[in-house]
Amino acid sequence: MAAWLLALLGLAISACAKSSTGNSVLVLLEPSLDKANFSTFFNGLTESGYELTFRAPRDAKPAVIEDDVAQFSHVVVFAPDTKSFAQDVTPQSLVSLLSKGTNLLLALSPKKQTIVNSLAAEFSLILPPPGTPLISHFPERDTPATVIPVKPTENPIVPTKGLLPVWFSGVPFAYSPNPLLVPILNAPSESFAADSTTDSGAEGIVEAADKGGEGLWAGSQLALVAGFQAHGDTRVLWAGGVDMFSDEFAQKESAKGQQSGNAQFVRDAAAWAFRESKVLRIDSVAHHRVNETEPRETYTTNDHVVFNTHISMFNPKTSVWEPYSGISDLQLEFTMLDPHIRTSLPPVPSNPGEYEVTFRVPDRHGVFKFIIDYKRKG
Amino acid sequence: MATNSKAYSLPSNVSPETVANTSSLLRIVSLALISGAAIASRLFAVVNFESIIHEFDPWFNYRATRVLASKGFYAFWNWFDPTAWYPLGRVVGGTVYPGLMATSGVIYNILHALHLPVDIRNICVLLAPGFSALTAWSTYMFTKEMKDESAGLLAAAFIGIVPGYISRSVAGSYDNEAIAIFLLMFTFYCWIKALKTGSALFGTLAALFYFYMVAAWGGYAFITNMIPLHALALILMGRYSSRLYVAYSSWYAIGTLASMQVPFVGFQPVRTSEHMGALGVFGLLQIIAFAELVRSHVSSKQFQSLLYASVIGAGILGTAGIVGLTYKGWIAPWTGRFYSLWDTGYAKKYIPIIASVSEHQPTAWPSFFMDLHFLIFLFPAGVAMCFKQLRDEHVFVIIYAVVASYFAGVMVRLMLTLTPCVCVAAAVAFSSLLDTYIDPAEPNVPKEEAEATEADPGAADAPTTPKKAKKASAPPPTLGDFVGKFVVDEKKPHGIFGLNTRLAVILNALAMLVFFVLHCTWVTANAYSSPSVVLASSNPDGSQHIIDDFREAYYWLRQNTPQDAVVMSWWDYGYQIAGMADRPTLVDNNTWNNTHIATVGKAMSSSEEVAYPILRKHDVDYVLIIFGGLLGYSGDDINKFLWMVRIAQGVWPNEIQEPNYFTPRGEYRVDDQAPPAMKNSLMYKMSYYRFAELFGGQPAQDRVRGQQISKTSPTLDYLDEAFTSENWIVRIYQVRKEDLLGRDLKLANAFEAGRKRKKQKPPVRRRAIA
């Protein structure tokens, strides 16, 4: 005799400028790293409209969380050599930031076991032992073996078309299975992680890995940059090292006479992390019986019910939410314990952003939920 | 006159009219007093506690009545309750006996039409006492048909205060039984009256009250089978008469058609085995009536024997037809509940959910005595007296007595159907005794005509002063005696010699009545007036201490949780949560979906990791448990836990196994020796979470089980303690949402606690070839 209403949503989906959630950014920058060395990255952010606040990791002010309220919309941690942070920055507080709606951009330390490195495990990332950076002897180049040009891999977040190789130096990591992870940049297949640049102990490593039954820290399965979208839609960007954000790497040649793709790459990745790009939202949901307009509290079995929703996407250029009809595989579920009906929810061509479907309520009493569950990487 | 010897003298100058008038006045007054006593003795609960709905089922009835009162009858009929049996919901209109709610609804509307703005709650609370007065009256009418008015008054007094009936009808006990017993007795009265007079009017009246009964209580099947059984017995005794034919046919035809109008009953009267007896007897009666008709017109002896053969043949054919239809599946076989009355081991094996209810346990003799006191041994004496006269209506009482005493023995709950019969039979016995011994006529004297009676039983009256009778709601026995004097039993042989014997017997009898009143008062006040929502205990100084944990917890839920927060608890508390906290529940006392209950049982009896997905799937936000270990409240969930395990085992025999919850020695323990399945179960963890902390290092003692609980508290990773009531009776836990980072909640907790995580290795993808 009835159906109930409730719409659940899990959305994540591309572009560039101001965030959909806020403009304040806190950068925890180690004193050893000069702000000027990262000017391309930071200035890029400022130009987009972000307000950057800098703070050394050990400073107490400005606090990350005050009175249980996150003080910044985004937090960037570039502190590869800092072992101890101020009291308000702990793995726990960083995680709690996510629940308070703050996005994170974290760079791992290739040398030390910092807070950030130990936090990685919580995000289903597996790190090699400290002091084992990524090494590759190919292609032949004048830089040390630890500074590697990486060809961007296909990923949903950073458009790779026309993007030149990206210089990388830092630590790689492996994934454990987690649907919330989004790979962005993978290591080149001829690279590996090792604690020395000489190849003397290579055989030993292989043997040890073989014996222990573990995989090798090598190959394209290792990741260098990854995105993570938590439940609650906050986003985290993991990078294997801070250097890729630096001016030096941005200006370095990766192909003859051309600057590397670093500047573009990090800007795009940050745009995703700061929820500028690929942000969708459901504006409204409505349901009613065919030939009626008002929703009912209960529907009778075998009623024909119309369900429609309106979805828009954030346009960072103009900072407005625009109707979005680009989803072709949206589905609606009518669920009581298990979905009784699962149907596609196609866009209405005449009305941008509008999706609508009509279906017959199953011949079953109970409390049903309308569920739209659209999860795509990116 | 002087020659007529008398044990004591009676005034002789009173006219018969005066006697008749006085006695009828006294009858009315005493019935009014009995009603008053019946109502008053049921108000202990209101006086001791407050005007509150009791126990479990009444909470649902109350909630349904509120819907009916506020939205009207039609909306109630179509009421789909989305908050019960979440997420399945419950079609209330079609799965409920609406008689009780309709009755209160009608009373409510009448009172409001009269501009008496009475709260619906008070109507519900006081409905049962009110109907108990009507029950007393209908019992009076019924017993009057058995013997006479004096026995009737005694029976009314008995049923008015007997604990067996009070147990189900105290103020606040707003359950179907509250009105059902009145309907039962009145239907029986109409049936007897119809049978005696052969009146179709009374037959129809019986049918109408039968319909009301069907609408009010599932126990109507008792009437459905008692009346045909009586009719069948009469036929077998060769007592077929046109009166029987008229009475039965009118009752069956109208009653069955009417009962099919109740949605919950529907076509059952023609489709289920419980009702086939009535149909069969109906058919048999038609055949016999036809045979009788033919016999009265045809004289040939051979033809008659042929006729008899055909009647028997038709009877056998009919029975075979019913059996055949049952096999074909047209007629449903007996339902489990009904079947378990015959095969007493059936329920435990196949329907543990029925066997788990305490009301469905067999009755030990102390319960009989507690509920019926001295009536219990007057009962066989009364039945014996019925055998002495053995009129048609006496056959009814005899059958009723046998059947009901068996049922009452099988199930505590059915004590209720036995009680009226006991009162009737006991009243017959008791009033016969009084008749014999109050009659002033000495033996060997021609019988006196009825005489005036004012001062004569004064001697017998002495122990019971009128004041006392009024106060203690004692049945004023002498009133019955007044009346008894007028009844002349022709067969009465000689009589009693002397005054001393009379006094001995009558004083003995009166003392018993007084004792009965004391007993009833004590039992009612001590055993049957607790609302079970509010508990009472005594302080060391003897004053009463009220334990109100249940309401505290339910109101906490109501105030602190969102309107649509789903609460999971064991089904006993479903109605209360719905009624008092107004939150959706997974299962409740209307145990219609065994699988759903088993799901809850499984969640409670498995480990957190297993239970969590079940909780999430059912959108459970809060889990509520009852824990009595601190206070010594024995009706708690740990004691019911084995039933949860059993019911879950019935559905998932591979995952939940009862023996795992016992120690290897077969003991049920909650202390250090508890088996791992027990210790890891959600129920155990929720019950004893932080329990040991209360004792501050002292050994933690569970006062219900009398066992020591281990000092380390169980840990909960998937639930948070949300609320614990003052005496720890109710504990509410909040189900955690999925982890922000998609981690297992156990790991997330370990992280929050700052514990180091084990170092992970990258997954092997391919084997290196060295």
Place this chain on the structure above:
Amino acid sequence: MLLLPLLALFAFPLCLAATKDTREDLVRLAKAGNGIIKLDERTYDSLTASDREWSATIVFTALDTRRKCGPCKQFQPSFEAVAQAWNKVPATSRNEHFFAIADFDEAPKIFTKLGIQSAPVVHNYPVAEGPRKPAHGKPYPSTYDFSNGYAPEALAEHLSLYTPVRIPYRPPVDWAKYGTFAATGLILTTVARFIFPLLKSRITWAIITIGTILVMTGGHMFVRIRGMPYSDGPNWIAGGYQSQYGQETQVIALTYGILGGAFLMLTLVAPYQTSKSRQQLQVWLWSIVIFVMFSVLISLFRVKNRGYPFKLLL
């Protein structure tokens, strides 16, 4: 490094042979015992060896009369019947599962080793090696739950979970029952002529009816459904308000009967007396009987319900 697997390879057929031998031993033993192996310590160890490829059901019992184990004796026929039924299974499956019995007086060491303190106990040993090894892989025995009673049907049903094929147990045709039935019917038809008047007598019916009522209100159904014993040694009153023994039913029914009878005597018999003195004697006698028996009843009730505040003589 290489030696170890070689050794293992070598050992494998050996142990295979060993288990094969034990199996044959066991089959022989089972045959000798008519389907049931009588265990001593040695056979127990070989039957429950950790590399067994068979499953086993072992009942630990104490059948010796000195042990006074009533349930053991009650359970034994059921166990034997189920073991017999297993004999009917083809040999290939039959030799996959063994039934064995360990009597306390013949193999007390097993009892002490396993820490079994009560009997009977039924242990099911699952297969520890080979294809029939259970999914959970635990070789430990599970205990049969006696809550369903000692009936062979339930036992066979449960044990079938452990055997390779279902135990083909079928309850024996109860010839005795049918025989009694037929005989009673026959007798009834022959003496119907004499019984018929008895059936028509209301006295007969009154006795049956009142007897039933007394027994029921005495709590007979409680004793039957709960399977309460007749009495517990010298104690014939069960402690607690919600419990009772078989003997209590009798005592209570008798008390009710006497009380009810006394009332009937007063009402129906005494007035028939023609002699004044005899009548007075009767009336006084029955009044006293009522008073005394009622006191007895109340005192019995006080034993069951300790909080009951009223008392008469006792």
